[in-house]
Amino acid sequence: MLPLPFLVVFPAVVAALLLLVPSDTWRRPIVWAGAALTGAASLSLLFLSPATGPFSIPAGYEMLTEGMFAAEMAIAVFLAYLGMKYRRYLAIFLILFQAGLLVYFERARAATGHEVAPDLFVDQLSLVMALIVGIIGGLICIYSLGYMATYHEKHPRVPDRRRSFFFLLFLFLSAMFGLIFSDYLPWVFFFWEVTTLCSFLLIGYSGTDESVKNAFLALNMNILGGIAFAGALIYLATVDPGGGLLHLHSLIRSGHAVALVPAVLIAFAGITKSALLPFSGWLVGAMVAPTPVSALLHSSTMVKAGVYIIVRFAPVLTGTMEGLIIGLVGGVTFLLASAIAISQSNAKKVLAYSTVANLGLIVACAGVGTYRLVWAAILLIIFHAIAKSLLFLCVGTVEHRIGSRDIEDMTGLIVRMPRISVMMFIGIAGMFLAPFGMLISKWAAIEAFIDAQFGLAFVAILAFGGSLTVLFWSKWMGKIISVCPVAERVENRISTEKWVVLTVLTALTVLVCLAFPLISAHLIEPFVLAVYGQTTRLSQDNITIMVMMLVLLMIMPFSLLLYRDEKRIVPAYMGGRPATPDLTFQGSMGVQRHVGLCNYYFEDVFGEKKLFMAGSALCFGLILIVGTLTAGVAL
Amino acid sequence: MSFLPRSPWILHYDASSCNGCDIEVLACLSPLYDVERFGIVNTGNPKHADVLVITGGINEQNREVVRNIYDQMPDPKVVVAVGICACTGGVFRECYNVVGGIDCILPVDVYVPGCAARPESIIDGIVRALAILGEKRKLLETKRTKEQGGEDTAPGGRK
């Protein structure tokens, strides 16, 4: 089981190395090799771990834990220093408060001796997460090489701190691996804090006022979650001085009575980290960062850490009022974030709200937490990670070539950047269309919610929210594929690295849909079976039909060959006016007029401000109810 | 057998009519005359139309438009000039901006005279046009087979 510590330590080593390397010529091979090895190691887990189970690091256990505590303190000092520098007093207060809680916990922990227990483990859920972090995270790192070079060409005023940028990327991966392999909750918390730190620094990369503001927003919200997490640790240390419950697995097994309070606290931390509604501001704000950072935050790291931990605690939450309300927070987030996405024309913002929506759906599944819903939730995590990273990287590439990330400026992208457009098309189809991944999970979620307690509310949310997602994705698709024939092709000058990464991700989007029965059988079902004692899957004939539909979709484009000979091209109908193919016509008084076609955004119905306020208030209220309930249990 | 004459979809364009003929064209759609009996549907879209019904003469402003609408109709298609203005320019013939009847710029298949043309004669004109539509369809067919035949016999030609 060597890959486990390797995966945690190796990216950190690469990160350190990248901090030392000054020039791009050296950085390139190191990033390639680092990403490739990380990806390979996470893949190797697939073969090495048929027998899942804990893996222990016997030596240096106490020392490691104390080292982590020291590192946490160092992080707190560092963050407090930055808070002073930028005069963010709320942040300083939160940081100090959290540090205080940690000191208290550490003293309580040190006062009672702990027995040494297994510390790194892997089961199918962490394996799925590891694959996502290793492969997609690695691909994003490689993509960043080309992207950041162009980024600094285009933004000459941003100081070139690529050394620390790549350092943070790999540190992020390392922290994610630590988080998903750790069984000991103080360790999980340590890695949790490292992801907060990394995201904070990456969002503030450009150093502009806006990015600093958004970075601190992210920091504040995540530290709020961190405080809840620390609260859970202290609660556990108080309830069980022996420290046995500080282990994830024994905690989850210990049942509702003991585990519910920490589960709710940690789920709250998960909600902040995965940016559900009252807290989604930080993830939307995070789009000021360079695009690979957004891709990383949205697909393979950070937000996925939040939902990962909630899915872990799903067995504790299931069947409780608290779990139901947390699920409802997710459901409301799904519905409203999907609606808000309709009113956005900034591609990255649409992607951000769609991420928030999907995370909401995952939390809704995990909060209600029946075995079928957990199955659907894990499936959602996988499909979302791949398609979303693909879309972010496509948008980043397009942005560099056409100088805009606005969907309105992507009109006729199929003519200007055909290959990227096809990839984007597949990515978008992967987010909502029938034989593709996300839809499979939504489908499974509908079926599972019907039989769950109070599931009807969630079915309604899915029915309405699902149709909203159809609207904003299709109109984006429509923009890309409009053929406005006179446009220059600008697809050259995209670096090989970008092509490789985009192609791999596109292939993965399709392959995962084709191979999803295998993924379900070998990764998800065993996990669900182990946790719940029963499992679920889509029925065989439905899977066959889905695969047939996918194949049909793949061969359909060849039908274009059939129509090659039909050649009479007639310009679009313009009310009888003679018009050029790009819709210029002679208006009255002999003036040349150009027609522009813009999507509907329904500002007055789905406006961001209104819905965001309403949703935040609603979710805040729900979280307050959970808090009250939990406080009642705790006291 | 061709289905074209059984399903003529018309596009009605008012070139520069006094609206007299237009009202009569619309009257054809009313329950009294009910041209849908013949499968005639009034579409608003040249790309769906088989019969171009034009009222009024051509002037400098609309010659491009009429030409464009005609070009946007898929073959086979026929043109029916309804009313004396559409046939010859009528009383507006001598106006400074009037070019003349429809046939100055388009090949007209049926002329329906009258000021304004009566619904009966409009229907009659369209039904006559249907016969021409059928003829045109046959012509097109023979032309197509000839082309294909030519290709077949051409040495090294694409089959």
Next chain:
Amino acid sequence: MDVLLAVLFVVLAPVIGGLVAGIDRKVTARMQGRVGPPLLQPFYDVAKLFEKEQILVTPSQNFYITAYLVFIVVSGALFFAGGDLLLVIFAFTLAHIFLVLGAYSAYSPYSFIGAERELIQIIAYEPMIIISAVGMYMVTRSFYVADIMAAKVPLISYLPGVFVGFLMVLTIKLRKSPFDLSTSHHAHQEIVKGVTTEFSGPMLGRVEIAHWYENVFLLGFIYLFFAANPPVAILVVAIVYFLEILVDNTYARVTWQLTLKSAWIIAGLMGLANLGILYYLSEVLHV
């Protein structure tokens, strides 16, 4: 699954759909005091479209429209073969997305507006269709059309609200006034021909055929509510279609805002309330 029924659907649906369209036009004409076209007029129209020249704005339109037709047929065939209702609905949505994309691809003002409106219609009716499927599941405990067909109890007695909601979105789906926003199906030309503006000749023919398939599928969906008693079911299907024609002829078109709002409110009020009562009866009272 019953492959025979699926094959029968693929072969017969265009015939039935065309006839229904013919009856529709005849009845409409009679309601307006006209004689109306021959019964077989829709067949003449489509046959004519295939005789016409194909003109294009962009060759890619062909791909989207072929995909639209294929997936409409696939979803209908799945439905009549007794497949999973949710899968049928998703395939059905996929098909419509292709129609919308075909309209977008032409880059023409009218088809563009048509596409946007078609999308609004999709989000207006989709929740209600899913709610209908869920309602059928709650009564029969199965999403398979075959099982729902075989149910001994008439679904309508459990799902009256859902049925009313479904009728509401059926008007949208059949492209009938007052919700005929995106195509101007029946000779109003406010946005020329909306989604179908840039499709002509054989391509428009394929759209028409897809529409026939779709109508037969939708009538099948109504049938499901009464499947326990086939003669009644057929009668109800006929009555419902007649009512749709009547509504079509007596209501002016409404705005998209009203369409969306009314569809969602009806889906919410009738559909969800119905499901809620059903849930209460079965889970709480164990009836």
